[in-house]
Amino acid sequence: MHKYIAATIFSLLLSSSAIAVDINSVVKKESFALLKDQFGVEIRESSSSSVLDIPWNEPGVQFWLQYYNNGMNRLKLVQQIKRYEMFLPYVLPVIKEEGVPEILAYLPIIESNGNPAAVSRAGAAGLWQLMPRTARLYGLRVNRYIDERFDIEKSTKAAVKYLKNLYKIFGRWDLAIAAYNAGPGKINRLLKKYNTNSFWDLAKLPDETLNYVPKFYAVAHLINSGKIKVAKNERELLKIKILSKTSLYTISRKLKVKYSLLKTYNKQYRSGVVYPHRYVYIPSFAIRNRTFLAKAKDAKIFIYRPYKTEKVTKIARKFGTDIKTMKVINRIKGKYVYKGQVLIIVAYNADKENVAIR
Helix, strand or coil, rough: CCCCCCCCHHHHHCCCCCCCCCCCHHHHHHHHHHHHHHHHCCCCCCCCCCCCCCCCCCCCHHHHHHCCCCCCHHHHHHHHHHHHHHHHHHHHHHHHHCCCCCCHHHHHHHHHHCCCCECCCCEEEECCCECCCHHHHHHEEECCCEEEEHHHHHHHHHHHHHHHHHHHHCCCCCHHHHHHHHHHHHHHHHHCCEEECCHHHCCCCCHHHHHHHHHHHHHHHHHCCCCCCCCCCCCCEEEEEEECEEEHHHHHHHCCCCHHHHHHHHHCCCCCCCCCCCCEEEHHHHHHHCCCCCHCCCCEEEEEECCCCCCHHHHHHCCCCCCHHHHHHHHCCCCEHHHHHHCEEEECCHHHHHCCCC
16 A cells, blocks of 8 residues: 655644645645655656546456456446445546546545445555555544544545646656555656566566556446446535534434444544534435425535524524424424524525535
8 A cells, every 4th residue: 555655744744733734835845855865756747647548458457357347246346336436526526626537536446445434454544545644744634533534525635636746756647556556665666676667567566556557447447438337426425514513423313314324424533523614424315305405406504503592583594594494304393492402404595604515
């Protein structure tokens, strides 16, 4: 898995949480310098490219294409892709924003089998299987209370920036992808040892990496060619803003969603406690079945827990929702909402700063 970037920069970045750090600047300058000094990586500073042609005729890629022609192997891959496709609405916008090849969005299928709660024996975690130090370098919090490697959107942003930097270093996407898996130091040593700049010339790569890139290309080819269908635009997972301190267990009871399922999508909250102004991911059926949200795509959803007894009318005005909707969703019969009561708020005119679903 990913090699640790030298500890020096991490101690510098993490010495004080109160220090404001331009993470993009640090990543670009410091990680390149450390790679050169400690791993001997030749820095090419290649411009990022959004073009990545799949060499599907390479023997290694052909092997995996044949492998996935097998009934059971194909079935298992399809199951992994179907599990992963619900996260694509949060992955693809990041890919587009960063200007990298769209097929990189399928890398988590190989990394984690499309499982956002995956943890490897080496300690890599999340959809993108980031190691703790790499995650911290790219701005993610990893501590005893929260581990943002499990946050679908945040981990995607970190992983794509890491891949983008690896491309700038190696100048080729196949080498960048191999370095993402094996570590940039190992890839650089092999390039020097075999005096080549081609991934396909690296005949003695570790088995995992030797298979990793061709396997990824094969899966990407099957998806791009339409042989395996992927739903890219179905919003099956909703991102909602939590306005009051609560727990995943409380949310699961309120929404009537299995706690184990909610925990899978929100494993970043290690203790299960969610503090105000954080986000949680919930399956869309939990809301749609009760609020007809499918008919109101621009609605924002909040979880709100009043600290004191409040009038229903006051809460409705605060969130730009109508009283009837709020009462129906939360089964409120009277005029008041009492302290500690957990409410689902579906708002159509909420302030932009409170947008919960993007």
